[in-house]
Amino acid sequence: MKIERITENIYLIDTFAYNEEKAVACYLVKSGDKFALIDLGYASTYMNVINALLSVGIEPSNLTYIIPTHVHLDHAGATGHIANIAKKATIIAHERAQRHLVDPSKLIESAKEIFGEEKLKSFGLPLPVNAERINIVKDELELKLGDLTLRCIYAPGHAPHQISILLIEKKALFTADAVGIVQPKLNIMIPTTPPPSFDPIQAMKTVDNLSSYEPRMLLVPHFGVRNDPQNIFELTKLKINEWMEEIKKLVKANFKKEEILQTMLKKVKNEAKIENLPSSAIQSVYVTVSGILNYLSKLS
Numbered sequence: 658m659k660i661e662r663i664t665e666n667i668y669l670i671d672t673f674a675y676n677e678e679k680a681v682a683c684y685l686v687k688s689g690d691k692f693a694l695i696d697l698g699y700a701s702t703y704m705n706v707i708n709a710l711l712s713v714g715i716e717p718s719n720l721t722y723i724i725p726t727h728v729h730l731d732h733a734g735a736t737g738h739i740a741n742i743a744k745k746a747t748i749i750a751h752e753r754a755q756r757h758l759v760d761p762s763k764l765i766e767s768a769k770e771i772f773g774e775e776k777l778k779s780f781g782l783p784l785p786v787n788a789e790r791i792n793i794v795k796d797e798l799e800l801k802l803g804d805l806t807l808r809c810i811y812a813p814g815h816a817p818h819q820i821s822i823l824l825i826e827k828k829a830l831f832t833a834d835a836v837g838i839v840q841p842k843l844n845i846m847i848p849t850t851p852p853p854s855f856d857p858i859q860a861m862k863t864v865d866n867l868s869s870y871e872p873r874m875l876l877v878p879h880f881g882v883r884n885d886p887q888n889i890f891e892l893t894k895l896k897i898n899e900w901m902e903e904i905k906k907l908v909k910a911n912f913k914k915e916e917i918l919q920t921m922l923k924k925v926k927n928e929a930k931i932e933n934l935p936s937s938a939i940q941s942v943y944v945t946v947s948g949i950l951n952y953l954s955k956l957s
Contacts, residue, residue: 814860
């Protein structure tokens with residue numbers, strides 16, 4: 658496990674998803690003896706998160722808030738596992754995410770359909786969360802964490818149940834997947850547009866809304882700290898549009914899904930100037946292509 662102190666109050670935890678460095682991050686916010694864990698990673702990597710906390714002297718049982726920004730398995734898969742250890746923690750989630758945390762069966766079926774059973778095994782299975790422990794977010798919710806304030810902001814587009822979190826006093830924004838994937842190894846952006854509910858119109862509105870808070874720092878799950886927020890916001894919109902248009906053209910040219918996937922993988926390799934992509938990048942491209950194709954199929 659690896660944990661890195663970003664500021665006086667913020668830590669980045671590398672969950673080592675897919676046994677890779679710098680693929681899926683979660684973040685810890687600390688204020689005195691109060692702690693909030695934002696995003697949890699896959700169920701299969703929850704002990705990496707627990708051990709990271711212990712390595713800096715934080716007892717997981719002392720967590721105040723557990724905040725899965727949305728219920729996709731790379732963000733919320735470990736929620737129930739960690740909640741069983743952090744029994745006093747309140748779970749914070751959007752109202753549309755609540756039912757999937759309480760009963761993850763439909764989430765599991767959806768992931769199985771998208772990724773296949775073998776891949777699902779590597780992700781691990783989420784455990785149900787007690788509904789009484791969940792505090793829901795609608796449009797906004799402010800949480801006090803010691804002398805800090807966390808503002809949970811509804812951030813649909815990537816998913817209809819996603820929130821981002823602004824640490825108000827530090828103007829630090831935990832973006833969730835409202836912005837694109839910028840893998841440090843590749844130094845390029847891949848838009849994150851997953852099935853079954855990606856909505857580009859909402860995604861663009863969310864980017865503009867988050868930009869209006871004028872954050873100084875972005876804490877991105879895929880992956881790491883960005884000190885150029887406005888650049889990332891603009892690049893996210895650019896890449897969504899770019900990939901949408903390219904995939905539309907391929908569909909019109911009667912390319913099959915696998916051919917479209919290989920075309921977009923080649924695009925990423927060319928942009929990144931790399932021949933062998935890490936498995937996390939390949940999966941990102943697969944999910945992005947699948948989500949755009951799913952969205953386009955609804956329009957036809």
